[in-house]
Amino acid sequence: MRTRDFDPHTNDDLVDVDLYASTELLATIPVYKRNQAPEGLATKRQLRAMGLSCGGLEVVAEVETLGPKNGFLYEIAKARPVRPMTLAQEYALDKAMAARQTCPECGRRFYGCLKTSLGVCLECHEGTPVHPSSYFTPPAESKSA
Missing domain, CATH: 2.20.20 (Anthopleurin-A)
Incomplete structure (x- = not known):
């Protein structure tokens, strides 16, 4: 209610009623x-x-x-x-975490999540070498004949 709409000389009692409130105690x-x-x-x-x-x-x-x-x-x-978590739930969680932890350029999966602002690991972004203990070694490419 705006201030100019309120007339203190009238005897209007303002009541705050919640129409959707439960009637139970x-x-x-x-x-x-x-x-x-x-x-x-x-x-x-x-x-x-x-x-x-x-x-x-x-x-x-x-x-x-x-x-x-x-x-x-x-x-x-x-x-x-x-x-307990089912195998399907565990697989889905691992797949989601792999997407957050894997660098799209070099393919290395890190133990922690990559920064979303960069989108890649620090080594691919600015050339800062990362310690080998901070990531999994990428799987070897299998050559099938």
Whole structure:
């Protein structure tokens, strides 16, 4: 509402209504300070480090963080084990990483990802020699007769 549209002498009460808000009562969950959450609760990262997944679990509590958002806490007892990666998923992940790690000019696959701003390795870009321990040796060309 613009300031000039508001008349303080009228008795118009402005009400902020969210038409899409749920009509159910919202249950509040407890918020804990850092490192003071009770035993048996963990964040997504902590669950993942334990080999567990929070898929389908409801948030039980929050923990205050240094950032603008709080971290959600889940019950460890209700968490399920992480499903192992299938061979097809592993192959697809390796193929995607190979595309990010392989220099298109020299064909060497590096242990880390290449800079996207360059598009090639440093040796191909500016001639800076790279250490042989930083890349896989390219596969030998097989000559079939």
